[in-house]
Amino acid sequence: MAASSNPATSAGLNAEALSSRLQQLAQQAAIQQWDLGASCSTDTSVQVDRGEAKQMKGAQRSAITVRVWNSDGLVGITSTSDLSDEGLVRALAGARDASAFGNADETPAFSPLATAPLASLEQPHHEPQPILTLLETLKQAERQLLDRHAAIGTVPYNGLAQRSSERLYLNSEGACRHQSLTTASLYLYARAEEAGRKPRSSGAVRLAYGTTNLDIEGCIDEAAQRTIAHLDYAPIETGHYTCVFSPEAFLDLIGAFSSLFNARAVLDGVSLSQRDSLGQTLAVPFLSIRDNGLHPGNVGASVFDGEGTPTAPLDLVDGGVLRHFLHSEATARAFGVPPTGHAGMGAKVSVGADWLEIGATPGSGGGQQGLNRLGHDGAVVVIDSLSALHAGVKASQGSFSLPFDGWLVQGGNSRSIEAATVAGDIRTVLQAIVGFEGDAKVTPDGLCPYVWVEGLSITGEA
Amino acid sequence: MVASAPDPFDLAWQPRLETLLAAGQGAGADLVEIFLERTDHLGVLAEQETITSVSPSFGMGAGIRVFRGDRDGFVSTNDLSDAGLLQALDQALGMLGLMRSSAPGSRFSGLAGLRDFAATKAEWLERCPSLAEATLKLLDGTARLAHHGRHLQARRGSYSRDWQAVLVAASDGTFARDIRLHQSLGLNVLAADGDHRAGLGRRYGTSGRPDDLRAWDADASAQDVCASVGTMLYADYVEAGQMPAVLANRFGGVIFHEACGHLLETTQVERGTTPFADKVGEPIAHEAVTAIDEGLTDGAFGSLSMDDEGMEPQRTVLIENGILKRFLSDRAGERRTGHGRTGSGRRQSHAFAAASRMRNTFIAAGPHTPDQLIASVDKGLYCKSMGGGSVGPTGQFNFAVEEGYLIENGQLSKPVKGATLIGEAKEVMPRISMCANDLELAAGFCGSVSGSVYVTVGQPHIKVDSITVGGR
The missing domain is CATH 3.30.160 (Double Stranded RNA Binding Domain)
Structure with missing residues (x-):
């Protein structure tokens, strides 16, 4: 039997051992500058099917990504899940070999903020529950959801999962970031069918820091309400409609076009924004979009990014004007600004949005007041959830054509739409926002109220 | 530091694996399966005149699955040491309420001779x-x-x-x-x-x-x-509406893959999410349609010497002249639905339990020429190139059209963009009324319950009599 002195074990990452060993190996390989991102996690999850266990899963994962700078200052990278001595040696050698092909025009450097203070987040650690306890919990949740309506026959997609994870960022100048976290998730996606009618489905998701504080009842309620609300459906006529996006749907749409705010995409020429777009009007004058990974509603928030830069709030759009881009170290250097904490780790470092807050710019009035779909004179289409964003969004072109689940609301009556797509251009959408309905809702992807948008093209089957 | 696991995967592993399998069966499992994996990946990106990213990676891991009746427990780990594998086995057994005993039972009779598809x-x-x-x-x-x-x-x-x-390696002798x-x-x-x-x-x-x-x-x-x-x-953007469509060959086959193929996997039968579960022997498509899934075509993206459960792939006729012939099945699908395995148990990596997945999936060639299909349409859409697509839990599908043209009076006219094809498999399959004689395959990726796997989609030019086209 091999001794388990691996720096990533079921007990977690041993930052000190990993750092010290890597320092030794780097010296032996004459590598002066390096950094490393590491993660390990232990997961358990269950799925059920009509009162029986469908699948129970467990996983122990560990991975590291090593970057090295060669004598010409070029960067190479290698990732591995093999944290044995042999694996680390091979990773360093692989990264050094890859550095010969490093991009001389844009060489990443250590983040100047890799040792800056980190935010302190309230992220309580929960002990994992036995998997058979998870199974019983999910069986009960499934039973309750099935009991909500006679038409709900199955919950074909469901899962209860818990995770304990750790992340590390280390570099040869002594930066040492570490974060450990526990999270849990529940999803319930029900299928309902009435005699002579098509099957309908919908669902809900909940996240928490542990399975014991998951809002299971809320998830069941929401999944049941959404599914039942789609039972009475009718086709919709093709045409242009005022649309009311649910918080989840609008966040999905903005997220799919987040290259608008992404300095990496700007530099690569694949964003609709350009270097000089900052300060220009992007949306109606009452719209604000803020990236705020530290929001308390962001369960599982990271306090540092892949380069060790602290996570921090960043105003992207304020008063309809594009204010800031999301940055890595390299893109920030190219723009002459500090990195913003949105980097991944790579030879070419990716940049991505974290958790978005969308709503009215303070003091702007927030557009049309008193919007209420049930009290509206004309017909409105409520877009509850969007599908197939990977296929239907052309981020670099601005266009989208997406299937959705939703309702046609007319004269105070709401009826589910049988099948339809919504199409448009994101720049037009941002300029056609009428206002907001209701309070902002915390979702897994961000915070947003219902958003009214005029004149979107809907294709139906009527 | 942990000792590296024996490399390569060879007969040196046999005693270790047999010990684990015997322990699992001795604990009361019906079947224990161990999947070991080593990977070596290289990704390179060139932008304009510059190499901007070189991303090598390598890894290893194991997935251990334990069956008892219809239930199974699955555990994956990066730790291929004996202790790591034993811990994973214990966890998988525990999921089924089983515990390894100090005196393993004798039902396990050892692994069969190694079937070595790696030798060459x-x-x-x-x-x-x-x-x-x-x-x-x-x-x-x-x-x-x-x-x-x-x-x-x-x-x-x-x-x-x-x-x-x-x-x-599995306790039924698979090796x-x-x-x-x-x-x-x-x-x-x-x-x-x-x-x-x-x-x-x-x-x-x-x-x-x-x-x-x-x-x-x-x-x-x-x-x-x-x-x-x-x-x-x-x-220009395409005008939305219902219309006939002609889908080009090669990647046009994504429509069958998404709209129908997924519904012919036993994972969908298990979930109760396929409308075709009880339709074997019945017509589910137009008689012009014969559809096949196989893992045999030399060099194709979805071809395999064996699936991820150690079974050699088959050529599986899914639909013949419109009649549903059979489903794609893996080990779990066979146990839970009764549909025999087809060498379709696939997974992205050791971190996923295998599931019934497509390999090289295509609609067979028909008797027509592509021009005959286009000529048969007064006003419709020609989809020369398809983007991605997906299928929902009730069988509704959607596909982005990457390159489209209007068909007017039986001829191609102006290019159009922004089109999305939407519908339901049950309704669209009977509307595929013509198949051309120019079958070709195209490489792709498919994401589903067992992760992202390499697949081939394919078809000849086909005509769909009426489909909803989303646009502006």
């Missing part, structure tokens, strides 16, 4: 293009894009090489190993001229052919991409 593949990795060769080829590709294209704002070439060695190799090359462009923007790409991919990158015709690929993006740059 040991040199594959070394025979692949070197990093230097790959970078030169990609830079050649992006240079040719610049030569053939106009108004190109971004040019990208990407290369991916996935090498995987696997060893599968097999294999080496897989998948390589793909892609060219993508974004063109912009004033307010007009268009972006598209093409991918070329093969399995089991180490030398294939060298055979890639960069100039032909670049010309193809540039011609298409040049056409689509000034295309």
